Structure formats: C-alpha cells, structure tokens
Amino acid sequence: MGGLFHHLWVYVFGRVKPSMRRMMRSAIGGVLAAILGLTAYVAVILAIGIVLAQAFGVITALVILAAATLILAGVILAIVSGMNHQTEKRAEARQREAAKRLPSPMAMQMLAGLPALMRGRSVLTTLLIAGVAYAVAKNQGVGSDDE
Incomplete structure (x- = not known):
C-alpha cells in the first residue's frame, strides 16, 4: 500500500x-x-x-x-x-x-427574487423566470443590431 x-x-x-x-x-x-x-x-x-x-x-x-x-x-x-x-x-x-x-437596479431586484420563485417549480414559475430573463437580456441590449 x-x-x-x-x-x-x-x-x-x-x-x-x-x-x-x-x-x-x-x-x-x-x-x-x-x-x-x-x-x-x-x-x-x-x-x-x-x-x-x-x-x-x-x-x-x-x-x-x-x-x-x-x-x-x-x-x-x-x-x-x-x-x-x-x-x-x-x-x-x-x-x-x-x-x-x-443590469439595472430594478432588474437586480427581480433577479434577487428568483431563488424564492424556484422553490415552487411550477410551470407558471418557469414562464415567469423566462420572462424576467428575457426582460433583463433586452434591457442589456442583447439581440439588438446596434452593437
């Protein structure tokens, strides 16, 4: 050994x-x-x-x-x-x-609430999280042709 x-x-x-x-x-x-x-x-x-x-x-x-x-x-x-x-x-x-x-302060607050929403694991929660992620991404200019 x-x-x-x-x-x-x-x-x-x-x-x-x-x-x-x-x-x-x-x-x-x-x-x-x-x-x-x-x-x-x-x-x-x-x-x-x-x-x-x-x-x-x-x-x-x-x-x-x-x-x-x-x-x-x-x-x-x-x-x-x-x-x-x-x-x-x-x-x-x-x-x-x-x-x-x-992200903006409002987006940061929304992101901070995501862990609490994940506990429910329902379809509605998943859609809500996807919506928040989409809003944060659009707020950051993702997908725009300006860059």
Whole structure:
C-alpha cells in the first residue's frame, strides 16, 4: 500500500523538484547578473569620473556626475509615474465598462427574487423566470443590431 502512495505522490508532485531547481537556478542567475551589471555600471561611472576629473578637476567632475545621476533618476521616475497613471486610467475605464454591463437596479431586484420563485417549480414559475430573463437580456441590449 505504501508503494501505491509513493507512486501517486511522484505522479502528482513529481514535477515540484524540477520546477524548484529551475526557479533556484533562475534566481541565482539573476542575482549574479545583477551583481555583474552593477559592477559594470560602477566601472563606467568611475571611468567617466576619471575623464571628467582630468578635464575639469575632481570637485567639478563629482558635481557633474551627481547632477547627471539626479537628472537621470528624475527622468526615470517621471516615466514610471506616467506609466502608472496610464495603467490606473485603463483600470478605471475597464471598471466603467464593467459597470455599464451590469443590469439595472430594478432588474437586480427581480433577479434577487428568483431563488424564492424556484422553490415552487411550477410551470407558471418557469414562464415567469423566462420572462424576467428575457426582460433583463433586452434591457442589456442583447439581440439588438446596434452593437
């Protein structure tokens, strides 16, 4: 019996270890790439600083590098802020569109009463429910040629 559970475990969860290994390799690779990228960034900044220091002096070179870094950071923040604003506007537009598709409050009240009507299960109840569904569908514009 234990062998059966072992085989079921391997069948159901057998892919967990390979995906965990793949995630770990990706995480380690990402960390190493980030470290190497930061090392390259620091080397480029140092090289630019040395060139500027030879041309303008150490203090002026540091001020130029700091100003350039601050300007670049400001540009990046402005771009990210703009992208976030656009995302929020798209989400609000989707919410408005979803709200337009909701039934009217009166239709919602009629739909809320349907479970109580279903308990009787008579033919008259079925016809009434079909009528309510038809009215809600027509209210939503189903079957119209406008779309």
